[in-house]
Amino acid sequence: QVQLVESGGGLVQAGGSLRLSCAASGRTFSNYAMGWFRQAPGKEREVVAAISWSGGSTYYADSVKGRFTISRDNAKNTVYLQMNSPKPEDTAVYYCATRKVIYSGYANRPAQYDYWGQGTQVTVSS
DSSP states (O other): OOEEEEEOOEEEETTOEEEEEEEEESSOGGGSOEEEEEEOTTSOOEEEEEEOTTSSOEEEOTTTTTTEEEEEETTTTEEEEEEESOOGGGOEEEEEEEOSSTTOOOOOSGGGOOEEOOOEEEEEEO
């Protein structure tokens, strides 16, 4: 059974930095694409960043490009989201997700992901 557990959320000042982690278990982590999504109150879940199974391809939402970085450590079965210079509008619950399709590239729509973590709250103060 695939399990994803996010950590690292919390309160951060605008302009600071925060790193989210997502630990995966239940299958061979290195064979599957991963993604980070977020959902703010009253809004739909949206992609933040995604990474292919190999780590060779990444995708970023325009709103975070140049500020956030997604990476993966296959030895630790973990995907990270480094958040630099966060803004108050980045406040949301952040989720990591993974796909059923093996050896796939990144995907940027929630419907393309099959397994989700429980989420971690990120609050950016101005």
